[in-house]
Amino acid sequence: xxxxxxxxxxxxxxxxxxxxxxxxxxxxxxxxxxxxxxxxxxxxxxxxxxxxxxxxxxxxxxxxxxxxxxxxxxxxxxxxxxxxxxxxxxxxxxxxxxxxxxxxxxxxxxxxxxxxxxxxxxxxxxxxxxxxxxxxxxxxxxxxxxxxxxxxxxxxxxxxxxxxxxxxxxxxxxxxxxxxxxxxxxxxxxxxxxxxxxxxxxxxxxxxxxxxxxxxxxxxxx
Numbered sequence: 157x158x159x160x161x162x163x164x165x166x167x168x169x170x171x172x173x174x175x176x177x178x179x180x181x182x183x184x185x186x187x188x189x190x191x192x193x194x195x196x197x198x199x200x201x202x203x204x205x206x207x208x209x210x211x212x213x214x215x216x217x218x219x220x221x222x223x224x225x226x227x228x229x230x231x232x233x234x235x236x237x238x239x240x241x242x243x244x245x246x247x248x249x250x251x252x253x254x255x256x257x258x259x260x261x262x263x264x265x266x267x268x269x270x271x272x273x274x275x276x277x278x279x280x281x282x283x284x285x286x287x288x289x290x291x292x293x294x295x296x297x298x299x300x301x302x303x304x305x306x307x308x309x310x311x312x313x314x315x316x317x318x319x320x321x322x323x324x325x326x327x328x329x330x331x332x333x334x335x336x337x338x339x340x341x342x343x344x345x346x347x348x349x350x351x352x353x354x355x356x357x358x359x360x361x362x363x364x365x366x367x368x369x370x371x372x373x374x375x376x377x378x
Contacts, residue, residue, distance in 0.1 A: 158239070158246040158260050161357040161368035165254040167213035169205045170246040178204040181219035187226070198245075202238040205247035210234065213249050227314060237310045244364055257350060257371040259310030261303045265365045268298040276302055276322040284328065292331055300336075300358055300365050301327055307356055307367040308338045315350055334358055336367070 159168035180188075180203045188196055206220050206228065215234055223229040230236045236249035237260045248260050273282060281301060288297040304327045312320045320340070329336045338354040356369035 157244075157359060157361055157364060157366045158248055158262070158368055161359060161366060162248050162258075162260070162370050163255075166248050166250040166258065166370055167209050168246060168248040168260075169208035169212060170244065171201060171205055172244055175201055175204040181221075183219035183221045187222040198240050201245040202240050202247065205245050206236065206238055206249070209236070209247040209249045213251065215249075215251070224317070225313065225319075227310075235314065237307075239306075239310075239366075241364070246366075248368065248370075250370070252373065254373055255370050256373045257311045257315045258369065259307040259312075259356075260366070260368045261306035261310065262364055262366045263299050263303045263306075265296055265360055265363050266299060267296050268302055272302070273298045276305060278323050278326055281327055288329070288331060295331070295360055296365065297329065297331075300329060300360070300367070303365050303367040304329065304336045304338065304356060304358065307369050308340070308354060311354060311369045311371060312340065312350065329358070338369075 158170055174197055178200050180200055184203055188199055210216050215231055217231045221229045228238055233252050234249050235252050235255055235258045237258045238247045239260050239262045241262045241264050244262050248258055250258055285297045285301055305322055308325045309320050325338045325340045327336055327338050334357055336356050336358055354369050356367055358367045
């Protein structure tokens with residue numbers, strides 16, 4: 157599914173099943189010493205997809221360890237993102253000379269738990285989501301908003317190195333085009349290489365909602 161949302165210069169890999177026979181590299185597994193079995197399976201599935209995507213891109217790596225805040229540490233010439241939810245795991249990667257930043261997310265297509273919308277959404281976002289829920293009830297727009305914010309964060313953090321709170325990005329979803337935009341205030345020049353507005357794509361299929369953002373590299377980075 158993710159592969160349908162990213163441009164052709166991005167390589168993706170999706171899996172709808174566990175990969176119990178895949179063993180992460182010791183450098184990858186180092187972050188799992190105290191992890192529960194479910195987290196170990198989730199991590200292994202993500203690394204399986206990541207390695208497959210890197211091979212598809214033509215840049216295989218021995219290991220993709222976890223770095224700051226658990227973010228994957230990709231090869232120097234690569235940008236990428238991993239996502240997982242019950243029943244689905246995916247990774248997307250691209251050469252840094254083609255894509256500046258990349259963020260993907262997948263969620264189970266269910267309503268957000270009670271009160272979570274209040275926690276993650278700005279007032280204008282809550283108003284837009286409630287209008288969409290009333291006018292187009294076939295999509296759980298609150299869950300889609302949450303997924304879009306996750307993709308924004310995964311795009312933002314590797315470039316800036318700065319945490320981004322849920323309320324720091326304002327998301328506007330286009331229900332007809334299957335796209336969304338995110339505006340992030342310029343906070344002290346901490347947005348190197350990222351535009352003032354990020355744009356992404358979304359899709360709902362089966363039991364999943366998926367979102368993706370791919371920021372093209374600038375001329376100087378190509």
